Amino acid sequence: MKFRLYRYSPETDAKPRMQDVDLDIDPAGKMLLDALIAIKAQDETLSLRRSCREGVCGSDAMNVNGKNRLACITPLGELKEPIEVRPLPGLPVIRDLIVDMEPFYRQYRSIKPWLINDEPEPEVERLQSPEDRALLDGAYECILCACCTTACPSFWWNPDKFVGPAGLLQAYRFIADSRDEATSARLDNVEDPYRLYRCHGIMNCVDACPKGLNPTEAIGRIKSLLVKRRV
Amino acid sequence: MNTRRFDALIVGGGGAGLRAALQLARSDYKVAVVSKVFPTRSHTVSAQGGITAALANVDDDRWEWHMYDTVKGGDWLGDQDAIEFMCREAATAVYELEHMGLPFSRLDNGKIYQRPFGGQSKHFGGDQATRTCAAADRTGHALLHTLYQQNIQHRTQFFDEYFALDLLRDADGYCLGVTAMSIETGEPLLIEARTTLLATGGAGRVFWNSSNAMINTGDGLGMVLRAGLPLQDMEFWQFHPTGIAGVGCLITEGVRGEGGYLLNRHGERFMERYAPHAKDLAGRDVVARAIAIEIAEGRGCGPRGDYVDIKLDHLGEKTIAEKLPGIRDLAIRFAGVDPVEKPIPVAPTAHYMMGGIPTNLHGQVVAPARYGPEEPVPGLYAVGECACVSVHGANRLGGNSLLDLIVFGRAAGKHMLEYLRDNPYPRPMPESAADASQARLVRWDQSGSERVAAISDDLRRLMQTHAGVFRTDAVLREGLEKLNELEGRLAHAGLTDTSHVFNTARIEALELENLMGVARATLVSAISRTESRGAHTREDFPARDDEHWLKHTLYSRAGDQVDAKPVRLKPLTVESIRPKERVY
Numbered sequence: 001m002k003f004r005l006y007r008y009s010p011e012t013d014a015k016p017r018m019q020d021v022d023l024d025i026d027p028a029g030k031m032l033l034d035a036l037i038a039i040k041a042q043d044e045t046l047s048l049r050r051s052c053r054e055g056v057c058g059s060d061a062m063n064v065n066g067k068n069r070l071a072c073i074t075p076l077g078e079l080k081e082p083i084e085v086r087p088l089p090g091l092p093v094i095r096d097l098i099v100d101m102e103p104f105y106r107q108y109r110s111i112k113p114w115l116i117n118d119e120p121e122p123e124v125e126r127l128q129s130p131e132d133r134a135l136l137d138g139a140y141e142c143i144l145c146a147c148c149t150t151a152c153p154s155f156w157w158n159p160d161k162f163v164g165p166a167g168l169l170q171a172y173r174f175i176a177d178s179r180d181e182a183t184s185a186r187l188d189n190v191e192d193p194y195r196l197y198r199c200h201g202i203m204n205c206v207d208a209c210p211k212g213l214n215p216t217e218a219i220g221r222i223k224s225l226l227v228k229r230r231v
Numbered sequence: 232m233n234t235r236r237f238d239a240l241i242v243g244g245g246g247a248g249l250r251a252a253l254q255l256a257r258s259d260y261k262v263a264v265v266s267k268v269f270p271t272r273s274h275t276v277s278a279q280g281g282i283t284a285a286l287a288n289v290d291d292d293r294w295e296w297h298m299y300d301t302v303k304g305g306d307w308l309g310d311q312d313a314i315e316f317m318c319r320e321a322a323t324a325v326y327e328l329e330h331m332g333l334p335f336s337r338l339d340n341g342k343i344y345q346r347p348f349g350g351q352s353k354h355f356g357g358d359q360a361t362r363t364c365a366a367a368d369r370t371g372h373a374l375l376h377t378l379y380q381q382n383i384q385h386r387t388q389f390f391d392e393y394f395a396l397d398l399l400r401d402a403d404g405y406c407l408g409v410t411a412m413s414i415e416t417g418e419p420l421l422i423e424a425r426t427t428l429l430a431t432g433g434a435g436r437v438f439w440n441s442s443n444a445m446i447n448t449g450d451g452l453g454m455v456l457r458a459g460l461p462l463q464d465m466e467f468w469q470f471h472p473t474g475i476a477g478v479g480c481l482i483t484e485g486v487r488g489e490g491g492y493l494l495n496r497h498g499e500r501f502m503e504r505y506a507p508h509a510k511d512l513a514g515r516d517v518v519a520r521a522i523a524i525e526i527a528e529g530r531g532c533g534p535r536g537d538y539v540d541i542k543l544d545h546l547g548e549k550t551i552a553e554k555l556p557g558i559r560d561l562a563i564r565f566a567g568v569d570p571v572e573k574p575i576p577v578a579p580t581a582h583y584m585m586g587g588i589p590t591n592l593h594g595q596v597v598a599p600a601r602y603g604p605e606e607p608v609p610g611l612y613a614v615g616e617c618a619c620v621s622v623h624g625a626n627r628l629g630g631n632s633l634l635d636l637i638v639f640g641r642a643a644g645k646h647m648l649e650y651l652r653d654n655p656y657p658r659p660m661p662e663s664a665a666d667a668s669q670a671r672l673v674r675w676d677q678s679g680s681e682r683v684a685a686i687s688d689d690l691r692r693l694m695q696t697h698a699g700v701f702r703t704d705a706v707l708r709e710g711l712e713k714l715n716e717l718e719g720r721l722a723h724a725g726l727t728d729t730s731h732v733f734n735t736a737r738i739e740a741l742e743l744e745n746l747m748g749v750a751r752a753t754l755v756s757a758i759s760r761t762e763s764r765g766a767h768t769r770e771d772f773p774a775r776d777d778e779h780w781l782k783h784t785l786y787s788r789a790g791d792q793v794d795a796k797p798v799r800l801k802p803l804t805v806e807s808i809r810p811k812e813r814v815y
Contacts, residue, residue, distance in 0.1 A: 009730060009732065010732050011730045011731060011732055012730065029477070029478075029567075040684070040735075040736075041682075041684040041685075043727075044682075044683075044684075044726060044727050044728040044736035045727070045728040045730070045736070047733050047734070047735045047736075048735070049268075049272075049735075050445055051268055051272045051273075051274070051444045051445055051446045052272070052274065052276065052277050052444040052445075053444065053445055053480075054277065054480045054561060054565070055560075055561075055564070056276050056277055056369075056372060056557070057268075057271070057272040057273075057274075057276050057277070057444065058271070058272065059268065059269075059272045073564050075564075094415060094732065094733055095732050095733040096733075098733050101269070105269075109383055112384075113380045113383070114331075114332060114380040114381055114383065114384040115331060115332025115377075115380075117330075121330045123326070124286075124326055124342075125286075125325075125326050125329040125330075125335070125342060125343050126329060126330065127340070127341030127342065128337050128341055129337065129339075129341050130336075130337045130338070130339060130341075132337075133334065133335075133336065133337045136334045140334045140366075140373060140376075141369060141372070143271070143276075143372070144269075144271055174332075177332065177334070179332065180332070
């Protein structure tokens with residue numbers, strides 16, 4: 001199969017280049033990650049992140065034929081050749097397919113992604129009805145792969161100011177949690193022309209999410225909560 | 232070498248490391264976590280089915296029953312004081328996670344959802360219990376993210392994408408920290424700490440067919456072996472009965488807990504023959520052996536007869552969507568079947584290391600020393616899959632692994648606080664402390680004729696063939712000879728990439744060194760244990776032999792020596808559970 005891989009090593013390359021690779025591999029039942037590992041076995045210099053190889057750890061997000069995906073759950077046979085593999089867009093490239101994720105993590109941390117509840121803790125669990133718990137479905141499953149945020153033009157222009165879809169989905173996860181008491185402060189935290197309102201509903205994030213989550217919908221809910229609060 | 236100094240250091244950012252770090256971060260001490268991946272990429276994230284605690288939310292339950300099941304599940308090799316401690320603390324530990332915000336699934340009355348899991352019983356071996364607390368089938372993900380979030384809140388200092396190289400110890404045996412390497416820059420770093428916890432996880436990548444993440448390379452075990460300390464019970468590896476055939480990704484025991492069951496090529500529910508009472512929810516070793524026998528005797532499914540089916544379509548789309556959404560996703564992606572309509576092809580896959588770094592129930596690493604067989608190594612702790620405390624004995628029960636991380640992560644964090652109070656001043660770092668690590672790094676700057684990737688592949692195939700579900704003396708010894716050859720090849724291996732920035736080839740070489748140590752410990756320990764117990768099945772010694780083998784093995788690298796130490800049959804407060812025949 002034919003691949004075109006983005007290559008850049010800061011120690012040897014003045015600028016990035018695309019490398020054509022021919023790999024003898026039967027795509028049946030294989031994922032893109034299998035092919036990249038096979039390529040790396042021939043050429044150790046190819047660098048990428050990977051861990052769980054089953055789509056739950058979020059390590060191997062990359063841009064594949066123009067779309068952000070997890071290599072480990074992207075079936076090889078479905079991809080059009082030459083398969084063009086690039087690092088995630090919108091973040092600084094460290095080497096090859098590895099980007100500096102810190103701007104993404106910084107936005108994640110900025111929404112205070114932890115449960116806030118200052119009531120004395122009961123001896124057993126806090127109760128939560130199955131209906132209240134269901135509000136978290138679609139919000140808590142995020143794996144922080146950054147496929148969505150780095151597919152968002154608003155994040156490309158303002159990575160330091162716009163929280164981005166992943167961060168805002170996390171903000172919503174805590175706002176929606178019946179056990180969390182900081183809804184008002186959480187809304188204050190994002191009520192800002194850049195932090196929240198740079199989202200223009202382009203919905204690239206929904207298209208990119210490998211877990212089938214819908215950050216745009218969560219952002220819409222945050223916005224409507226802010227509207228409700230004002231009236 | 233650049234140096235950073237902390238009070239406490241945690242090596243590993245999975246569930247165990249983050250739970251311990253949290254305990255320390257809530258104090259005034261300075262705590263750092265070194266992790267070779269961003270913490271939420273750790274393998275805890277893959278845990279599916281849940282965390283076991285006798286909350287009695289669904290059905291009658293008591294921690295004493297959980298304790299009995301754990302002792303029996305481990306084929307009486309587990310230490311009963313540690314098991315009592317874990318089962319006693321379980322409920323508190325789970326409630327704490329809920330208070331931290333873990334999004335557990337809920338029952339109609341608002342309490343934490345629980346499901347039946349393998350090896351669980353009421354009334355000390357009676358009817359099936361319902362004891363495993365779950366967040367759908369993503370419990371590990373929910374748990375790991377919750378703990379990471381708590382650590383950010385408490386400002387734990389993270390060294391993300393730093394690879395730990397070696398333990399630093401002084402002449403008196405005190406652990407003074409570790410050497411590490413920034414993966415991003417390739418720069419080595421010396422991290423001094425008065426107390427260090429290893430929470431480096433498992434080493435399941437030593438097998439060809441494994442449920443484990445690619446990062447599970449036994450790094451903490453390698454560090455301990457190089458420091459001249461022993462590893463305990465390394466012959467005991469759990470093969471999970473239901474990995475997706477040919478791929479290894481896990482299909483949670485929760486599928487059987489929710490009512491799914493196994494079928495052979497004749498459509499027979501064969502577990503009824505192997506475990507008439509518990510059937511599909513017998514211990515994992517029992518179910519894995521049963522599947523291996525079905526396949527070996529020609530009753531496997533598919534054109535090559537090399538797997539069995541797990542059927543769950545009768546649970547209905549609603550239950551599957553609510554309780555097993557991740558499984559459906561994995562099955563569609565990796566097996567090409569939608570379990571709402573068709574069974575999933577499964578086969579046993581290497582899953583969990585019951586053995587590891589010997590510790591006591593405070594998480595202190597223990598080793599034979601001047602005064603006895605279990606002297607704490609001052610300043611050094613280990614928790615989680617890399618440790619052997621030992622609560623899982625010869626076979627771990629499903630749902631007890633996340634529990635182990637949380638209970639002993641918390642206990643170790645607490646004990647480390649005491650240690651810091653009792654040892655207020657750092658001890659001097661010997662000048663030569665980092666020499667061995669430097670030499671390892673220099674060694675991989677040399678060229679060589681052998682490739683790391685090829686040796687890694689051969690190692691995994693070797694272990695799959697020679698240390699799998701069924702073992703004999705001859706097969707194991709042949710494996711050890713092949714391992715000797717591989718070690719010879721490793722000595723001639725070199726990297727074609729000697730760059731510094733994010734050189735993952737170098738990391739894989741360092742990981743391979745660790746895996747080699749794990750493989751040797753496994754083979755040598757497995758040869759020594761001439762009985763069958765739990766997950767260690769010797770065809771040449773098919774019976775359990777309590778007279779000679781109701782004891783732990785301790786493997787030391789020097790001379791491939793295997794020593795023994797007694798199993799603690801005396802719990803903390805309750806009566807001992809005496810060994811008897813293990814039937815399900």
